[in-house]
Amino acid sequence: MTQTIDAQTVKHVASLVRLGISDEEAEKFSPQFSAIIEYFNMLNEVDTSEVPPASDITNNANVLREDVVMPSMSREEFLKNAPKVAGGHVKAPTVLGDE
Amino acid sequence: MELINLTLQQTSQLLAEKKISSVELTQAILKRAHEVDGKIQSYVTLADDVALEQAKRADARLASGEAVTPLTGIPFAMKDAISTRGVRTTCSSKILENYVPQYNATVTQRLADAGAVLLGKTNMDEFGMGSSCENSAFFNTKNPWDLTRVPGGSSGGAAAAMSAGLCGFSIGEDTGGSVRMPAGFCNVTGIKPTYGRVSRYGLIALASSFDSIGPMTRDVYDCATVLQYIAGHDPKDATTYQSPVANYHATIDQPVKGMKLGIPKEYFVAGMEAGVESSIQEAIRQYEKLGMEIHEVSLPHAKYGLPVYYLLLFAEASSNLARMDGARFGLSISEGAENIVDIYLKTRHEGFGDEVKRRIMLGAYALSAGYYDAYYLKAQKVRTLLRRDFENALAQVDVLIAPTCPTTAFKLGEKTSDPLEMYLSDIYVVSTNPAGVPALALPAGFSKNMPVGMQLIGKHLDEAKLFQVGHAYQQVTDWHKKSPEIRD
Numbered sequence: 001m002t003q004t005i006d007a008q009t010v011k012h013v014a015s016l017v018r019l020g021i022s023d024e025e026a027e028k029f030s031p032q033f034s035a036i037i038e039y040f041n042m043l044n045e046v047d048t049s050e051v052p053p054a055s056d057i058t059n060n061a062n063v064l065r066e067d068v069v070m071p072s073m074s075r076e077e078f079l080k081n082a083p084k085v086a087g088g089h090v091k092a093p094t095v096l097g098d099e
Numbered sequence: 100m101e102l103i104n105l106t107l108q109q110t111s112q113l114l115a116e117k118k119i120s121s122v123e124l125t126q127a128i129l130k131r132a133h134e135v136d137g138k139i140q141s142y143v144t145l146a147d148d149v150a151l152e153q154a155k156r157a158d159a160r161l162a163s164g165e166a167v168t169p170l171t172g173i174p175f176a177m178k179d180a181i182s183t184r185g186v187r188t189t190c191s192s193k194i195l196e197n198y199v200p201q202y203n204a205t206v207t208q209r210l211a212d213a214g215a216v217l218l219g220k221t222n223m224d225e226f227g228m229g230s231s232c233e234n235s236a237f238f239n240t241k242n243p244w245d246l247t248r249v250p251g252g253s254s255g256g257a258a259a260a261m262s263a264g265l266c267g268f269s270i271g272e273d274t275g276g277s278v279r280m281p282a283g284f285c286n287v288t289g290i291k292p293t294y295g296r297v298s299r300y301g302l303i304a305l306a307s308s309f310d311s312i313g314p315m316t317r318d319v320y321d322c323a324t325v326l327q328y329i330a331g332h333d334p335k336d337a338t339t340y341q342s343p344v345a346n347y348h349a350t351i352d353q354p355v356k357g358m359k360l361g362i363p364k365e366y367f368v369a370g371m372e373a374g375v376e377s378s379i380q381e382a383i384r385q386y387e388k389l390g391m392e393i394h395e396v397s398l399p400h401a402k403y404g405l406p407v408y409y410l411l412l413f414a415e416a417s418s419n420l421a422r423m424d425g426a427r428f429g430l431s432i433s434e435g436a437e438n439i440v441d442i443y444l445k446t447r448h449e450g451f452g453d454e455v456k457r458r459i460m461l462g463a464y465a466l467s468a469g470y471y472d473a474y475y476l477k478a479q480k481v482r483t484l485l486r487r488d489f490e491n492a493l494a495q496v497d498v499l500i501a502p503t504c505p506t507t508a509f510k511l512g513e514k515t516s517d518p519l520e521m522y523l524s525d526i527y528v529v530s531t532n533p534a535g536v537p538a539l540a541l542p543a544g545f546s547k548n549m550p551v552g553m554q555l556i557g558k559h560l561d562e563a564k565l566f567q568v569g570h571a572y573q574q575v576t577d578w579h580k581k582s583p584e585i586r587d
Contacts, residue, residue, distance in 0.1 A: 005464070016463045017417060018424065018440065019456060020448030033461060035519055040406045040465075043477050046484065053479035054486060057308055057535045058295035063337035077201035083431035090427050094438040 005033040102127045103264035104582045107173060107321040110267055114161055114172045121161065121172030124267075125154040125216055128174050132218070132265045135585050138246060140238050141260040143179050144187050145219040150174060153216040160214050169324050171214030176266035178257045179220035180227060181312065182301035183207050186217070190303050191235035192225045194423045194430045194450030204301020205336065206270060206312055206329045213328045218266055221256030225452045226420065227274055227305040229253050230524050232281075233515055234454045241511070242284060243583040244549055248508040251281030254315065258285040261315045263585060268316045268325050272302060274309045275408050276503070276528025279540035282315055283503030283552015286542045288322050288569070288579060289315040293559050294535035295340045297326075298333035306415035307338075309408075309532035318579050319541060319569040323347035326562060345563040355571045356390030361496030365401035366527060372506040374546020379502050382543045382553055382572065386500075389571055396492040396499065400484045404530035407485060409522055410465055410478040411533065417462025420455065423447065457518060486534040493536075493558045498568050501527050503540050503552035531556060539565040542578035550578075 007026040010033060014021040021029075075088060084091035102124060105113075113119045129147055136142055157172035177183060180190050182200035184207070189195045203211065210217070224234035232240040232255030240255045242248040243263040250259040254271030258281030261269045271278040273291035282289030290313040297312045304310060314325035330344045362383065367376070387393055425431035425446030432445040451459075465474035492499060504524055514521045531538045536556055543553035557565045573579050 009464075010460065013460045013464045013467070014456075016467065017421070017459050018443035018447060019451070019460065020444035021456075025456075029457060029460070032457065032518055033464070036409075036457075036461060037464070037474075039519060040410055040474060040478075043403060043406050043410075043474075043481055046400065046403060046481050048477065048480035048484070051480045051483050053476055054482040054533070055479075058338050058340060060295070060338060060340070065334065073201055080201055081198060081428035083425065083428075083433070092426050092439055093433070093436055093442065 005037060006030055103131060104317070106317045107169060107267060107324055110173055111169050121154040121157040121216060122151060124172065125150050125174045125218070128218065128265060128267070135263060136265060138585060139241050139243055139259050139263055141221050141240050141256040141263065141265060142176070142219045143189055143191060143222050143237060143256065146186050146217060149186055150216055150218050153211070157214045157216055166214070168213040168328065170210065170328055172216065173267040174216040174218045175210065176218050176221050176257055176260045176269040177207070178223055178254050178269070178271050180223060180272055180303045181206060181270065182303070183217060183220065186220065188220060188303070190226045191223045191237055192450065192452070192455070193236045194446065196430065198429050200301070202301065205298035205333045207301060209329050210270070221254070221260055221269065223256055224253035225455050226303070226416070227253040227272065227277055228416070228454050228458055230276065230280055230521055231509070231514065232256065233511065234452060236452050239511055242508045243585055244286065245508065248510055248549065249284065251284035251504070251508060253277040255281045257315050258282055258287055258289070261285065261287045261317070262583060264582060268314055268321060270312060270329070271315050272310060272312045273532070274305045274311070275412060275532050276525050278313045278315060279503045279528050279538060279552065279554050280525065282540040284508040284550060286550035286578065286581060286583070287315050287317065288319050288539070288541045289313060290322050290326060290539045290562065290565070291531060291537060292326060292330060292562055293537040294532070295338050296330050296537070296560065296562065298336040298339050300333055300335040304419040306412045307419060308415060309412065311532065319539070319566055319573050320351060322539070323351055323566040340560065342560065347563050347566050350563050351566050351570045353567055354390070355386070355568055358391050358568065359394055359496035360386050360391045361394050361396035361492055361499040363398045363401065363492065363499055363501060364395050365398050366501045370505055371502065372546055375502050375504070375506060375551050378544035378546060378551040379500065379553055383500060385572060385575060389575065394496050396495055398488040398492055398530070400481065400488050401530065403481050404485060404533070405522060405526060407478045407481045407533055408525070408529035410474055411482065413458045413462035414466050414475050415462070417459040417466065420459050423450065425450070454518065482533045485530055489534045489536050489556070497557070497564060499556040501554050501556065503527060503554050507546050507549035507551060527554070535559060537562050537565060539569050541569050541572065544578055
């Protein structure tokens with residue numbers, strides 16, 4: 001399965017990860033992506049029909065704690081890095097609307 | 100008094116005997132850093148004031164004798180991916196160029212509690228994405244052994260600072276070789292501990308199922324010292340092991356006679372630099388002289404390590420870097436933005452370098468509808484086979500031996516035009532992280548005047564054995580004692 005990732009696909013994927021991209025960049029990335037994905041196709045050589053996907057690297061399961069309030073960062077500390085602040089909150093423009 | 104290029108043991112001794120104070124030691128290293136680091140550029144941020152403040156507190160502890168540890172008063176450098184309260188933490192990216200964490204990573208806190216002195220934050224490939232430090236958004240770090248060559252990556256700054264005597268030890272992080280590969284290129288010792296042995300709380304995540312923080316030091320003994328203090332269960336990181344941390348120094352001097360050393364046959368094929376191969380073969384002979392049994396083992400899926408690693412890395416990194424969105428912290432570009440998505444698009448376009456963009460896009464591609472099964476799921480299945488390979492091999496022997504890289508440090512700019520070529524230099528270090536196994540890198544000689552690194556790979560949570568086997572080698576060789584002369 002030869003996979004060519006054309007500039008259109010690059011732009012589509014860029015929008016999935018909310019990454020602004022120019023036409024030139026999409027053209028530049030297209031052959032690089034195609035080569036890399038082509039390289040990944042080597043995994044098709046491996047028979048994994050009876051193999052489960054890896055999970056649980058540390059054999060820990062359901063690590064829980066008591067639902068007790070613990071000290072955490074103060075509002076002031078948290079807002080120190082916020083680009084825009086208003087009324088003790090992080091200020092952002094419209095979230096809902098056209099995609 | 101020679102203060103540069105000492106081991107932690109030696110420095111601790113000087114501090115304990117009051118031959119020097121932590122403030123004097125810190126001042127000496129800062130002075131050297133200001134004089135010499137212009138050529139190497141290992142540091143992104145040198146925090147002189149913070150360092151001297153911490154050194155003063157360390158001296159008070161040393162004077163009173165209370166809560167003194169082998170790390171008290173020792174200056175160290177930290178890879179710029181690990182959060183340090185009040186000290187800029189950038190991941191060598193424009194998107195975090197002015198970000199100052201309001202909390203300490205667990206590792207930072209543990210080192211502070213032990214009395215170590217933070218000197219500053221070191222350069223890296225942006226967000227850990229790279230093998231040469233050339234993907235830093237700020238500047239290239241040079242290899243102190245040859246300033247026209249790379250120090251390796253992504254913990255290139257931490258390795259270079261350690262190598263050039265610009266810290267007593269450094270803390271790096273290894274997701275797919277990022278401690279071991281630069282350790283090998285710069286002639287220092289470094290460990291990628293078992294995944295889950297050291298808390299990732301406060302580490303700016305690259306690939307959450309691979310990331311492993313590890314120390315870089317002058318020798319194996321020191322490496323064990325530092326790991327002793329940063330390892331252990333952390334309630335803030337649910338992937339850390341509950342099991343207690345072994346006392347690494349208790350067994351480090353035990354003879355290795357009768358232990359079994361495994362040579363993975365798939366790793367010793369054509370393509371290795373001749374001097375690298377001969378150094379590793381010489382190391383194997385050393386171990387034979389020390390009484391180890393040498394066995395050939397097989398890692399049948401070795402060649403799939405690279406695609407498994409990179410595919411899963413792209414996918415996990417894509418997820419992790421979604422938080423760099425210009426909304427709550429970091430670079431935020433909002434001029435002309437009509438809604439929040441505009442801020443995301445512009446901020447991420449300006450704030451991320453090309454390699455970061457490549458990886459997050461490819462990660463999304465591998466996870467997207469129609470491709471998830473063929474790429475992400477497939478890679479996770481082959482990952483199971485990689486883990487089984489290590490389990491099977493390590494059931495037959497105590498540790499495996501391998502080079503850290505097929506070559507010694509390459510030239511700046513040599514591999515930057517082809518991303519795939521850069522990925523291939525990781526061939527020996529990428530399989531361990533998907534499997535979660537620990538690996539210790541240490542100096543094994545020189546080839547064409549550049550350091551050769553070897554690594555010892557062990558079973559889960561078997562760091563004590565790695566240290567024992569590594570230390571045994573350093574008792575009969577002196578590669579690790581060599582330091583570069585910093586030339587113009």
